[in-house]
Amino acid sequence: MRVAVIGTGYVGLVTGVVLADLGNDVICVDIDPHKVAMLKQGKSPIYEPGIEEMLVRGLRSNHLSISDSVAEATKASDIVFIAVGTPQSPDGAPDMKYVIAAATEIGRAVDHYVIVVNKSTVPVGSGTLVAETIAGQGVSADLFDIVSNPEFLREGSAIRDTLQPDRIVIGASNPIAAQRVSDLYATIDAPKIITDVNSAELIKYGSNSFLAMKISFINAISRICEACEADVSKVAEGMGADKRIGRPFLNAGLGWGGSCFPKDVAGMINIAAKFGYDFKLLKEVVAINDDQTLHFVDRIRRRLGGLKGKRIALMGLAFKPDTDDIRDAKSLVMIREILNEGGSVVAYDPIAAENVRQVFPDIEYANNTQELASGADALVLVTEWNEFRQIDLARLSRLLKQPLLFDGRRIYAKKVAEEAGFEYCCVGG
Ligand code: UDX
Numbered sequence: 001m002r003v004a005v006i007g008t009g010y011v012g013l014v015t016g017v018v019l020a021d022l023g024n025d026v027i028c029v030d031i032d033p034h035k036v037a038m039l040k041q042g043k044s045p046i047y048e049p050g051i052e053e054m055l056v057r058g059l060r061s062n063h064l065s066i067s068d069s070v071a072e073a074t075k076a077s078d079i080v081f082i083a084v085g086t087p088q089s090p091d092g093a094p095d096m097k098y099v100i101a102a103a104t105e106i107g108r109a110v111d112h113y114v115i116v117v118n119k120s121t122v123p124v125g126s127g128t129l130v131a132e133t134i135a136g137q138g139v140s141a142d143l144f145d146i147v148s149n150p151e152f153l154r155e156g157s158a159i160r161d162t163l164q165p166d167r168i169v170i171g172a173s174n175p176i177a178a179q180r181v182s183d184l185y186a187t188i189d190a191p192k193i194i195t196d197v198n199s200a201e202l203i204k205y206g207s208n209s210f211l212a213m214k215i216s217f218i219n220a221i222s223r224i225c226e227a228c229e230a231d232v233s234k235v236a237e238g239m240g241a242d243k244r245i246g247r248p249f250l251n252a253g254l255g256w257g258g259s260c261f262p263k264d265v266a267g268m269i270n271i272a273a274k275f276g277y278d279f280k281l282l283k284e285v286v287a288i289n290d291d292q293t294l295h296f297v298d299r300i301r302r303r304l305g306g307l308k309g310k311r312i313a314l315m316g317l318a319f320k321p322d323t324d325d326i327r328d329a330k331s332l333v334m335i336r337e338i339l340n341e342g343g344s345v346v347a348y349d350p351i352a353a354e355n356v357r358q359v360f361p362d363i364e365y366a367n368n369t370q371e372l373a374s375g376a377d378a379l380v381l382v383t384e385w386n387e388f389r390q391i392d393l394a395r396l397s398r399l400l401k402q403p404l405l406f407d408g409r410r411i412y413a414k415k416v417a418e419e420a421g422f423e424y425c426c427v428g429g
Contacts, residue, residue, distance in 0.1 A: 001184060003027070004073035005081045006102045008035055008066075010046055010259070011119055011151045012083030014158045017051060020058035022187055027065050027073040039066040047324045047351060050159040070102060071109035079181065080106055081149075082130070083119040092266035093274075094123055103130045107137025110144060115177045117147045121204055121264060123271045127171070127197035145177035148197045150204035155258065156322030169193045171200025205271065208264040209282055214249045215256045216288040222252035222428030223295070232428030233410060252428040254382065254408040255292035257319035257328035293330045296427060297337045300378055300406050303425065307343035311401070313376035315369060316383025317349035317356045324352040326359070330408070331382045335360055348372040350385055373399040384409040393420035 001024045005016040008030040016028040030036050035045045042056040058064025067073050074080055082102045086094035099120055106116060116134065118126060127146045134144055148171035153161040168185050170192060172178035178194050185192070193203070218236055225232040232252045240247025256262070265282055272279040297307075304310050312334075319329035326332065329352075335345050339360075346364040347356065353365050366372035369388070373379050373396045381388060389411050397403040397420050405417050407426035417424035 001025070001079060001180075002077045003079045003081065003184070004029060004070075004077035005083055005119075006070055006073070006106075007082070007084035007098070007120070008039060008045065009083065009085055010048070010155060010158060011153065012081070013039075013044065013046060013055075014048065014051065014153055014162055015081060015083055015119060015151065017054040017058050017064065018159065018162045019184060020061075020064035021054050022184075023063065024184065025063055026058070027067050027076060029067050029070055029073045031068060033068065036066055036068045048158050049156065049322065054159065070105035074106050074109040074114060075111055077114065079115045079117060079184065081117045081119045082106075083151075086120050086122055086263075088263045088266055092270040094121065094263070094267050096122065096126065096129065099126065099130065100133055103133035104137060107134035107139050110134065110137075110139045113143050115145050115147055115180055117149045117181060118201075119149055119151050121150065121208075121260070121267070122148075122201060123205075123267060124198050124201045124275075126201060145172065145174045146197060147172040147177050147181050148200035149181055150200060152204070152207065155325055156320065163188060165190045167191045167193050169195070169200050169203050171195050171197040171203075173197060205264055205268040208260055209268040209285070211249050212256050212261045212265050212289070213282070213285045215251070215253075216285040216292075218250045218252045219255060219292045219427075220288050222292075225252075225428045229429075252410060253292075253384075254296055254330040254427065255289040257330055259319075259325060259327045262328045292427075293333045294337070296406070296408055297334055299425060300380065301341070303404065304377055307338050307341040310338075310343045310377040311375060312338050312343055312345055313366075313372045313379045313400075314345060314347040315372060315379060315381045315388055316385055317347055318352035318383050318385075321383055321385045324355055326352050326355045329356075329383075331356065332359060334380070334382065335363060339363070346372055346376060349383065350387060352383075369396060370399060376400050377402055378404040378406055380406040380408060381411060382408050384411045393417055393422060397421035 003019050003024045003026045005012050006029045008028050016026050020026040038045050044052045084098035084102050089095045131146045168190050170178050170181050182192050222232040236250035239245050240250050269279045269282050301307050317331040338345050348366040403422045405422040405424050410426050414424050
């Protein structure tokens with residue numbers, strides 16, 4: 001099939017390269033000339049395992065091409081995906097300006113029947129908004145259909161999540177259009193949930209909000225565990241063994257961040273309010289999440305007798321491992337808190353340090369964990385990169401001014417850390 005994908009962010013680029021890899025003829029479009037130039041050379045603007053290999057393979061096989069023209073891509077395609085950003089507005093609602101701009105350009109270019117697929121995370125009613133925008137360019141209703149096909153990929157495992165999804169959600173009012181989009185994924189072995197556009201849009205927000213709620217729930221339990229000396233990992237294991245609950249996304253830690261959960265939970269609260277429902281449960285999910293990091297900083301503060309004049313070493317800065325993404329990363333909150341109180345920060349991350357440097361140019365950046373630990377008052381594990389799991393704790397403990405280890409993601413066993421000479425403190429313990 002001939003496919004255009006507008007927007008080469010996480011969702012758009014992964015969708016584009018995967019659909020090309022499945023044998024479709026795909027044109028990936030972006031308005032950013034720098035990104036277009038990079039992509040044409042087979043370089044990915046985002047860090048994602050496996051993406052560059054697939055990009056190069058697509059370009060070499062001619063199944064994939066890169067363009068800066070929505071019009072050309074629309075004219076050359078049967079299916080046009082809108083995968084542009086929907087950043088959060090000040091009131092929590094997703095900002096639809098890029099979606100509307102893409103739909104307007106598609107509308108101007110349509111010269112044959114096309115299926116326009118919303119892949120961006122968009123609020124309920126966006127299908128209608130996109131349809132009205134295209135129709136507003138004088139396109140007659142029989143020349144296009146709108147389909148919602150939300151994306152559930154995670155950063156760091158985006159290719160695998162796209163090729164092996166738990167489900168594929170397709171919302172459309174025209175069953176023929178739904179079938180055409182479903183056919184794109186024919187070789188992917190996953191249940192296809194075919195529904196109306198509004199339900200598909202709500203599935204995306206409902207799923208991400210529920211997952212965020214699951215994490216906040218176990219983080220709330222972790223607070224009780226700290227008070228009664230229970231083991232939150234065992235509680236999660238015991239709860240998760242119930243198939244109705246499930247073990248994934250019950251890892252207590254510093255809270256959820258990233259580009260999706262914070263934005264989508266805020267979006268869900270906003271959408272609910274627009275439809276007359278006060279989603280108090282989700283507001284509390286956000287409050288628990290915000291409190292989780294601050295509470296951990298408070299434990300460090302109390303143990304050190306204040307943060308003023310203390311040198312705190314942060315291990316990991318990305319919002320989660322295997323990405324350089326620092327959007328809503330808990331490291332940023334911690335750095336701000338420590339600096340505000342007159343402490344100093346030294347930080348290390350395998351790949352996200354440069355991004356943090358843009359926000360905090362004046363903190364110290366270490367080149368490795370030994371440099372990081374040297375002379376620090378406390379070592380704080382913020383992001384659970386695999387390389388930190390294998391670390392020689394005994395060697396590190398000797399480098400610190402005081403051998404204090406605060407484990408924000410519970411990756412070390414207390415006994416092992418203590419045997420290595422550390423005084424160990426973790427979330428939920
Ligand atoms: C998420 C959704 O998982 C994905 O389906 C959607 O398409 C985009 O948003 P992503 O933001 O890439 O994906 O990361 P994810 O792996 O879901 O983690 C989100 C946050 O939750 C991270 O900050 C992570 O550290 C935190 N998390 C996750 C926990 O604290 N505990 C857990 O058990 C799982």
